[in-house]
Amino acid sequence: MKNILLIGSNGQVGQELQQILPPYGNIIAVARPAVDLAQPDSLRDVVQKYQPQIIINAAAYTAVDKAESEPELALAINGTAPGVLASAASQLGAFLIHISTDYVFDGSHSSPYQENDTTNPLSVYGKTKLAGEQAIADVGGNYIILRTAWVYGTYGKSNFVKTMLRLAAERPEIRVVADQIGSPTWAKDIAGAIAQIIPQLTPEISGIYHYTNSGVASWYDFALSIFEEAQQLGFPLRVERVVPITTSDYPTPAHRPGYSVLSCARIAAVLGNYPPHWRQSLRKMLAELYTQQNL
Numbered sequence: 655m656k657n658i659l660l661i662g663s664n665g666q667v668g669q670e671l672q673q674i675l676p677p678y679g680n681i682i683a684v685a686r687p688a689v690d691l692a693q694p695d696s697l698r699d700v701v702q703k704y705q706p707q708i709i710i711n712a713a714a715y716t717a718v719d720k721a722e723s724e725p726e727l728a729l730a731i732n733g734t735a736p737g738v739l740a741s742a743a744s745q746l747g748a749f750l751i752h753i754s755t756d757y758v759f760d761g762s763h764s765s766p767y768q769e770n771d772t773t774n775p776l777s778v779y780g781k782t783k784l785a786g787e788q789a790i791a792d793v794g795g796n797y798i799i800l801r802t803a804w805v806y807g808t809y810g811k812s813n814f815v816k817t818m819l820r821l822a823a824e825r826p827e828i829r830v831v832a833d834q835i836g837s838p839t840w841a842k843d844i845a846g847a848i849a850q851i852i853p854q855l856t857p858e859i860s861g862i863y864h865y866t867n868s869g870v871a872s873w874y875d876f877a878l879s880i881f882e883e884a885q886q887l888g889f890p891l892r893v894e895r896v897v898p899i900t901t902s903d904y905p906t907p908a909h910r911p912g913y914s915v916l917s918c919a920r921i922a923a924v925l926g927n928y929p930p931h932w933r934q935s936l937r938k939m940l941a942e943l944y945t946q947q948n949l
C-alpha cells in the first residue's frame with residue numbers, strides 16, 4: 655500500500671477524499687494546527703516524517719474576497735506552500751496532486767478554457783493560486799494540478815448551496831448574480847476523479863488538468879436549480895421570488911471572471927469519461943444533505 659499524505663483534510667474536498675481514498679493507500683490525513691501551509695517547516699517536517707509516495711494538497715486560502723485584504727497570507731498559503739510541497743515531494747520521488755482554480759482566468763473567453771490557455775487572474779486569490787501552479791511547475795517533479803470551479807459539498811463550513819438553502823428558509827425574495835457563467839462542481843466528484851487518477855500516476859501524465867462537473871450555469875441558474883431540487887426533497891423553503899441581478903448590482907472586494915467554463919477533454923481521456931452533469935450531482939448532494947440533516 656502506498657502512503658498517501660492528505661493535507662487539508664477538513665475542507666470540502668479534503669473530507670470527501672478522506673472518505674473515498676482508503677482503498678487506494680494508507681491515508682495520513684493532516685490539517686491545521688499540526689500542519690500549517692503558512693509555516694513551510696511544518697510541511698517539510700510532515701513529509702519527512704511519513705515519507706509518502708503521493709501527497710495531495712486539498713488545503714488553500716479559499717476566502718476569495720478576504721484575500722484582497724490579506725494578500726501576503728494568501729500568497730504564503732496558495733503561492734509559496736505548493737512550491738515547498740513540490741520540492742519535498744521531488745526529493746522523495748513522490749507525486750504531488752494539487753488543486754487549483756478557474757479564477758486563474760480573466761473570463762474574456764466565450765468558449766471553454768483549455769489547460770494551456772493564457773492565464774490572467776483578476777483577484778488576489780486567483781493570482782496567488784496561479785503563483786502556486788507556477789511554483790510547482792518550476793520544481794519540475796511529478797505533479798497533477800487539477801483546476802476546478804464553483805465547489806460545493808455536504809462537508810465544510812459554507813458554500814453556495816448551503817447559503818442558498820439558509821436564505822431560502824428565511825426570506826421570500828433572493829437576488830442572485832446572473833452574469834457570471836461557470837460549472838458548479840460537487841466536491842465528492844472531485845475526490846472521485848482524484849481516486850481514479852491515483853492508480854494511473856506515471857511521469858507521462860504529469861501536468862495541468864481541468865475537472866469540473868459537465869454543463870454550464872450562472873449563479874442564478876444554479877440557485878433556481880437548488881430550490882427546485884430542494885423543494886422536491888422536502889427541504890423547508892420560504893422563498894417565492896428569485897431575482898436575477900448583475901455583478902455590478904452586487905459589488906464584492908474581489909473581481910471574478912464573467913465566464914470561467916473549463917474544458918475537461920484532457921482529464922476525460924485519462925478517466926475514460928466526462929464528469930457527471932452538475933444538475934445530476936447537485937441532486938445527489940442535496941439528497942445526502944437532507945439525510946445528514948435529518949429533515
Ligand SMILES: NC(=O)c1ccc[n+]([C@@H]2O[C@H](COP(=O)([O-])OP(=O)(O)OC[C@H]3O[C@@H](n4cnc5c(N)ncnc54)[C@H](OP(=O)(O)O)[C@@H]3O)[C@@H](O)[C@H]2O)c1
Pocket residue numbers: 662663664665666667668685686689690691692711712713714715716731753754755756783801802803804805806810811841
Ligand atoms: N471552493 C471553491 O469554490 C473552489 C473553486 C475552485 C477551486 N477551489 C480549490 O479547491 C481546493 C479545495 O477547496 P475547498 O472548497 O475544499 O476548500 P475549503 O473547504 O475552504 O477548505 C480549505 C481547507 O484548507 C485549510 N487551510 C487553510 N489555510 C490553511 C493553512 N494555512 N494550513 C493548513 N490548512 C489550511 C482549511 O483549514 P481549516 O479547516 O483549519 O480552516 C480548510 O480545511 C482549494 O485548492 C481551492 O483553492 C475551490
